[in-house]
Amino acid sequence: xxxxxxxxxxxxxxxxxxxxxxxxxxxxxxxxxxxxxxxxxxxxxxxxxxxxxxxxxxxxxxxxxxxxxxxxxxxxxxxxxxxxxxxxxxxxxxxxxxxxxxxxxxxxxxxxxxxxxxxxxxxxxxxxxxxxxxxxxxxxxxxxxxxxxxxxxxxxxxxxxxxxxxxxxxxxxxxxxxxxxxxxxxxxxxxxxxxxxxxxxxxxxxxxxxxxxxxxxxxxxxxxxxxxxxxxxxxxxxxxxxxxxxxxxxxxxxxxxxxxxxxxxxxxxxxxxxxxxxxxxxx
Amino acid sequence: xxxxxxxxxxxxxxxxxxxxxxxxxxxxxxxxxxxxxxxxxxxxxxxxxxxxxxxxxxxxxxxxxxxxxxxxxxxxxxxxxxxxxxxxxxxxxxxxxxxxxxxxxxxxxxxxxxxxxxxxxxxxxxxxxxxxxxxxxxxxxxxxxxxxxxxxxxxxxxxxxxxxxxxxxxxxxxxxxxxxxxxxxxxxxxxxxxxxxxxxxxxxxxxxxxxxxxxxxxxxxxxxxxxxxxxxxxxxxxxxxxxxxxxxxxxxxxxxxxxxxxxxxxxxxxxxxxxxxxxxxxxxxxxxxxxxxxxxxxxxxxxxxxxxxxxxxxxxxxxxxxxxxxxxxxxxxxxxxxxxxxxxxxxxxxxxxxxxxxxxxxxxxxxxxxxxxxxxxxxxxxxxxxxxxxxxxxxxxx
Numbered sequence: 104x105x106x107x108x109x110x111x112x113x114x115x116x117x118x119x120x121x122x123x124x125x126x127x128x129x130x131x132x133x134x135x136x137x138x139x140x141x142x143x144x145x146x147x148x149x150x151x152x153x154x155x156x157x158x159x160x161x162x163x164x165x166x167x168x169x170x171x172x173x174x175x176x177x178x179x180x181x182x183x184x185x186x187x188x189x190x191x192x193x194x195x196x197x198x199x200x201x202x203x204x205x206x207x208x209x210x211x212x213x214x215x216x217x218x219x220x221x222x223x224x225x226x227x228x229x230x231x232x233x234x235x236x237x238x239x240x241x242x243x244x245x246x247x248x249x250x251x252x253x254x255x256x257x258x259x260x261x262x263x264x265x266x267x268x269x270x271x272x273x274x275x276x277x278x279x280x281x282x283x284x285x286x287x288x289x290x291x292x293x294x295x296x297x298x299x300x301x302x303x304x305x306x307x308x309x310x311x312x313x314x315x316x317x318x319x320x321x322x323x324x325x326x327x328x329x330x331x332x333x334x335x336x337x338x339x340x341x342x343x344x345x346x347x348x349x350x351x352x353x354x355x356x357x358x359x360x361x362x363x364x365x366x367x368x369x370x371x372x373x374x375x376x377x378x379x380x381x382x383x384x385x386x
Numbered sequence: 387x388x389x390x391x392x393x394x395x396x397x398x399x400x401x402x403x404x405x406x407x408x409x410x411x412x413x414x415x416x417x418x419x420x421x422x423x424x425x426x427x428x429x430x431x432x433x434x435x436x437x438x439x440x441x442x443x444x445x446x447x448x449x450x451x452x453x454x455x456x457x458x459x460x461x462x463x464x465x466x467x468x469x470x471x472x473x474x475x476x477x478x479x480x481x482x483x484x485x486x487x488x489x490x491x492x493x494x495x496x497x498x499x500x501x502x503x504x505x506x507x508x509x510x511x512x513x514x515x516x517x518x519x520x521x522x523x524x525x526x527x528x529x530x531x532x533x534x535x536x537x538x539x540x541x542x543x544x545x546x547x548x549x550x551x552x553x554x555x556x557x558x559x560x561x562x563x564x565x566x567x568x569x570x571x572x573x574x575x576x577x578x579x580x581x582x583x584x585x586x587x588x589x590x591x592x593x594x595x596x597x598x599x600x601x602x603x604x605x606x607x608x609x610x611x612x613x614x615x616x617x618x619x620x621x622x623x624x625x626x627x628x629x630x631x632x633x634x635x636x637x638x639x640x641x642x643x644x645x646x647x648x649x650x651x652x653x654x655x656x657x658x659x660x661x662x663x664x665x666x667x668x669x670x671x672x673x674x675x676x677x678x679x680x681x682x683x684x685x686x687x688x689x690x691x692x693x694x695x696x697x698x699x700x701x702x703x704x705x706x707x708x709x710x711x712x713x714x715x716x717x718x719x720x721x722x723x724x725x726x727x728x729x730x731x732x733x734x735x736x737x738x739x740x741x742x743x744x745x746x747x748x749x750x751x752x753x754x755x756x757x758x759x760x761x762x763x764x765x766x767x768x769x770x771x772x773x774x775x776x777x778x779x780x781x782x783x784x
Contacts, residue, residue, distance in 0.1 A: 209639050210639075221631075234628075236626050
């Protein structure tokens with residue numbers, strides 16, 4: 104993908120990358136009788152910013168948890184660059200090139216910003232290397248400090264950062280690991296419009312050499328920074344691999360987002376119970 | 387202290403061709419260090435001078451013996467500070483590892499006292515006919531010295547792999563370690579033929595040193611001091627390394643560490659096993675100094691006391707842990723001499739005070755003062771306005 108994507112570009116289809124690096128097929132997971140995800144298919148191509156949207160409880164974070172190994176799926180497969188991810192331990196999946204952020208930015212507050220980045224960058228080091236003192240600043244750490252704009256606070260404890268800066272630090276930490284697939288869970292939650300723009304630019308920068316899957320609620324943020332969009336609703340794919348324009352024009356998606364308030368909770372669980380039986384039939 | 391100072395230090399040292407080269411700035415860089423290093427380094431020099439020169443010269447043999455015992459406890463404390471303060475693993479059963487090291491050493495010393503081919507004295511009382519097979523390998527001094535460290539570390543590694551992999555942490559981990567210490571005591575008491583039961587094992591020599599002779603006791607004191615120094619330097623290197631940062635990271639955000647591609651289990655096992663090894667070494671040195679090891683010195687109560695020393699001294703700081711072990715044990719001796727039943731109450735009070743007012747212990751008092759100075763200034767006329775908050779919560783001082 105070309106570098107001009109660093110600026111907030113309108114949505115586009117990329118015909119040069121037909122082969123999806125991330126292939127999710129027939130993914131389903133049940134938590135104690137509750138069908139959180141049902142038969143989810145998802146493709147993401149090299150270098151695209153793929154948004155995963157949907158109302159609360161749609162299963163977005165669960166999907167991220169499955170890709171990163173935190174949750175084991177009941178059915179289906181996740182293939183990344185032709186390697187099956189399900190069944191691997193979390194830290195192995197990271198070594199396969201998949202990084203993730205958390206809904207609430209998780210950084211090591213007792214360590215300085217530079218130390219946070221340095222630890223992230225050292226993840227391929229053996230124990231013997233880790234037992235040596237860090238000397239100097241790795242180029243990846245310097246790059247991350249530059250890109251995230253945290254250069255001036257590099258030696259401050261991460262606990263002293265503002266909310267937005269913590270999010271950028273977390274993305275910066277992932278950036279030092281040079282992942283090939285990055286999963287960001289609500290990166291702009293609680294941010295000011297200004298911070299959202301900066302986060303979006305950062306996501307665009309990351310996407311230069313990496314596929315980014317963003318879980319987001321914020322429709323405006325999606326409109327500005329998404330290449331492709333998948334809409335989840337009640338654990339099922341409502342709209343797969345669409346452009347922003349297609350999603351905005353889709354009446355069903357509109358219904359889910361706007362008509363959501365009219366839904367009563369009971370119907371949701373009844374629908375979940377119904378899907379439960381249908382998947383058993385198909386399986 | 388922070389990476390930027392290290393960076394400049396390394397950048398200057400590199401062109402000079404190696405760290406040991408005495409150049410123009412060598413003394414300042416290596417001995418005095420950066421501004422933040424000055425106070426710890428002066429403290430280190432003063433304490434080293436007191437322990438190496440003043441204490442052996444001024445103290446009676448009895449007091450020096452006590453000091454040696456406190457220094458042994460300080461070795462345990464360093465391990466606890468590493469596992470608990472840095473790694474967030476509240477180890478409430480260090481008595482187990484202390485006991486393993488102690489019994490390994492005591493078995494060898496008893497066999498050495500008995501002479502080649504002979505049984506230890508207590509076995510003639512229990513009526514054992516042959517030396518049990520478990521004892522036989524401990525005739526070898528080399529095997530014994532290896533096992534003093536290796537056995538506690540192996541047990542801790544095994545335990546850690548089991549426990550940390552199934553993501554047992556927090557109070558569950560603490561209770562588990564404590565239960566193991568209790569179980570170990572029951573095992574020792576139950577296997578009287580093998581372990582001497584509640585009486586424990588007594589020793590009178592230590593690798594040719596006569597433990598009744600004052601000059602040999604002085605040698606032993608210096609051995610303990612040297613071991614403590616080595617243990618302190620190992621812990622300090624670990625704390626200052628990337629691994630040390632990773633350990634703090636696991637303490638504060640285990641999931642984040644996992645999703646950065648590290649196995650938190652490995653990180654924790656290394657710290658836990660190191661702490662166990664240190665406790666083992668301490669147990670082994672405790673035997674010749676006190677002359678006996680028995681279940682009473684490694685059950686639940688001693689294990690909790692070990693944690694209290696570290697809490698009082700400051701659990702994130704290795705030096706604080708050493709100070710805590712020395713001061714609390716000194717206070718215990720002094721107070722017990724003056725008022726035999728008073729110590730328990732005093733210890734309880736001390737623990738409450740530390741938990742309530744100085745959660746970072748003695749080593750954290752300085753940081754706490756810097757952070758809260760303006761609160762007190764408010765009550766004075768001409769108060770300065772709010773000072774910028776400084777100092778990481780990790781407390782970087784080793």
